[in-house]
Amino acid sequence: MCPHNADYLDTVVILGRPGYESRAELLSAELNLPTIAPEDMSVLSSGFTLVVDHAGLSLQKMGVGAPGPIRCDFAEGALRHRRLYGGGKGQDIAKSVGLSHKGFRPLVLDMTAGLGRDGFVLGTLGATLQMLERHPVVCALLQDGLDRAQKQAVTDRELAEILARISVFGLDGKNYLEQLTEESCPDVIYLDPMFPMREKSSKVKKEMQLFHQLVGMDMDATKLLPLALSRVRYRVVVKRPTHAPFLAESKPSYSLKGKSTRFDIYSVQKLP
């Protein structure tokens, strides 16, 4: 469970569409969240509904004008397109973890996995990924996305190979790092904690607003960096908005700057 975000969990209910009621009940027990009957949906004017149906899990914000649902789709949509036609190892995210370094196929610990998009991109480019996500609802969406991708991977060998390199844990990164032994330290740690959204920014997608409302701010993010640096073999990468201050006011070894995103690289030792 995610203690500092407990308030947000209070606002989530689970709805099983016809034929998916038993899966909804299982999820309700697993996440300790109540289920709601379809006929009672009309009374919900705020909060979130985690919907279980033929398309897997999706999270819907309730209320007038709420954005459409969020779900994880790894085998289809934008992530499929990026996997097949994206910029490969020339992308800043790939360079930041060292995937452009010849022969380096790192074990990356994505300590703030969220909906797994960055992690999956790194997986498609050859990294082995351990994804950690502490918010139970986000973690359920992430696991569901990977499970559905797994079904499609039966006829897609390349996708199957990528998924075989990805594992997900519903854990807090800090607790996880503290119990790591020297031998089990990852090559790279990737951090992308929640960052305050610019008010009135029309560029902030509605989907992102919804995610912010559910997860809240990662107030403890500054503590992750020193701990990560003490438990990594080669480097820690921090993803930030381009003009944001450095995490924990720590100057990185160097940065890769894009139009809206910056990757700060904290190097511990040279890549092999």
Ligand SMILES: C[S@@+](CC[C@H](N)C(=O)[O-])C[C@H]1O[C@@H](n2cnc3c(N)ncnc32)[C@H](O)[C@@H]1O
């Ligand atoms: C901005 S999102 C990450 C988005 C992700 N990079 C993606 O591409 O989908 C940050 C996520 O990190 C999670 N998080 C923050 N601190 C964490 C920690 N210490 N351990 C595990 N998860 C954490 C939050 O719950 C949130 O879902």
